[in-house]
Amino acid sequence: MNDTILVSDATKVIKNRVVLDAVSVSLDRGGIYGFLGVNGSGKTMLFRAISGLIHLTSGFIEVFGKRIGADVDFAPGLGLCLEPIGFWDDLTGFDNLMALASIRHLVGEEEVRGSLQRVGLDPADTRPFGSYSLGMRQRLNIAQAIMEKPELLVLDEPTNSLDVEGMGRVRSIILEEREGGCTVLVACHNEPDLEALFDRTFLMESGRLREAI
Amino acid sequence: MRKQTTKNLALPRLPIRRDWLLRSLGCAAVQVLLVVFMSSGGMTTLLFIVAGSVFVPQAHPSFLSMLMSLLPLASWCLAMAGCLGEVLHEEGPLVAYRCTSKESWLLFRLLHLALLSIAFVWMGNLSSSAVLAVLSDAVHLGVAFMVSLWSSLVEGLLVAVLALLINLLALKAGEVGAFSIVFGAHAATLAALGNAPIELAATLSMFLPSTQGILAWHACQGLSETLAGFAGGPTLWWSFLYLAVVLAVILAFSARALRTVEIL
Numbered sequence: 058m059n060d061t062i063l064v065s066d067a068t069k070v071i072k073n074r075v076v077l078d079a080v081s082v083s084l085d086r087g088g089i090y091g092f093l094g095v096n097g098s099g100k101t102m103l104f105r106a107i108s109g110l111i112h113l114t115s116g117f118i119e120v121f122g123k124r125i126g127a128d129v130d131f132a133p134g135l136g137l138c139l140e141p142i143g144f145w146d147d148l149t150g151f152d153n154l155m156a157l158a159s160i161r162h163l164v165g166e167e168e169v170r171g172s173l174q175r176v177g178l179d180p181a182d183t184r185p186f187g188s189y190s191l192g193m194r195q196r197l198n199i200a201q202a203i204m205e206k207p208e209l210l211v212l213d214e215p216t217n218s219l220d221v222e223g224m225g226r227v228r229s230i231i232l233e234e235r236e237g238g239c240t241v242l243v244a245c246h247n248e249p250d251l252e253a254l255f256d257r258t259f260l261m262e263s264g265r266l267r268e269a270i
Numbered sequence: 271m272r273k274q275t276t277k278n279l280a281l282p283r284l285p286i287r288r289d290w291l292l293r294s295l296g297c298a299a300v301q302v303l304l305v306v307f308m309s310s311g312g313m314t315t316l317l318f319i320v321a322g323s324v325f326v327p328q329a330h331p332s333f334l335s336m337l338m339s340l341l342p343l344a345s346w347c348l349a350m351a352g353c354l355g356e357v358l359h360e361e362g363p364l365v366a367y368r369c370t371s372k373e374s375w376l377l378f379r380l381l382h383l384a385l386l387s388i389a390f391v392w393m394g395n396l397s398s399s400a401v402l403a404v405l406s407d408a409v410h411l412g413v414a415f416m417v418s419l420w421s422s423l424v425e426g427l428l429v430a431v432l433a434l435l436i437n438l439l440a441l442k443a444g445e446v447g448a449f450s451i452v453f454g455a456h457a458a459t460l461a462a463l464g465n466a467p468i469e470l471a472a473t474l475s476m477f478l479p480s481t482q483g484i485l486a487w488h489a490c491q492g493l494s495e496t497l498a499g500f501a502g503g504p505t506l507w508w509s510f511l512y513l514a515v516v517l518a519v520i521l522a523f524s525a526r527a528l529r530t531v532e533i534l
Contacts, residue, residue, distance in 0.1 A: 109367065144364065
């Protein structure tokens, strides 16, 4: 079994703008990898490409031996936390996660409750998602990403809108997931507490990737 | 991660989007309001309204009447033009990767849209009939319901075809652009046939998707006059089957087209 995420010469052009410029990197399973860069530098686009949400203009990406777009549509064993957060406004947090869990049938009510508790949300909360604060929305977004015990967890700015307690939970979750063998990719801006967790840190600038030393 | 079961090969069962439902209810309410304003027209009003997608230029109604009869459908088509784009953008990062393929999720949402199209037509037509029966002595509730029911069989599919075409095209041309192209073509087809020689119009209307509603309209007009076993019955079933096949072809085509869609 292949244990790496291999990004090879990944290039993406959208409306004549190069958003990923020949990005190449190899990431071993079980690490925590940080991607830093200003808004629009290409972090989110790289995450979308690794996940399988977009197609590359050239180059290829393999996740644990499966080539995205050829062998599989989406990265295998993926848990994904991206914006925008498109939950169903009229459902509670628990019901939202149950609706998502019903797609793959990998987890049941117990695991969904557990993931809500891990992010600091009350599974018995009867308020609909539409009435959630930004911080609660972000917590729910993280909960859906981790609820199915992913092999690859992709977190795009996971501490956005979170308070200090929420940020602490995110750090704990990242470490716990790694302990369980999960590979974690994190994009963030200037967050020393989070950056301290990274096994390797990469800088993105104008679609180009380089490793921070 | 646990091994995926084979169940995820099926279309995912996701909640219906409440905003889609609210938009449809709003447009159905527009139709009922129109009925209230035009209630003095009695059965003619009902036939105009339930055949909203099917104005009848051959009968030379006033421009305003034609415009009003198209208004509920036009407003609904425009309000729903961006549904597919919305789910791609909003639901995509949550739902797409949980499905084995993009097309299974998007096809499921297109099916939702098709069912909502049919529901919109039924809601609008049945509530319009009820309101008209209350407001106009010339309209009997039973007859009005029968006309609405039969007409809605064909109209529901016709509206679903329009909605799917608009939504698919909107991914490339934008919502307003796609609405203008598809609804414009629909209205232009009706107008052109309305001004064509009657024999030519009658022949062509059998084979164009947009004109299937005209056949239904005439069938329902016959129904309103005879109340039973109307002569247009077989024509209505032809239109129903024809549009069902067109809808199936669009869904099959969508499955191929949506494979390459990106979730940006």
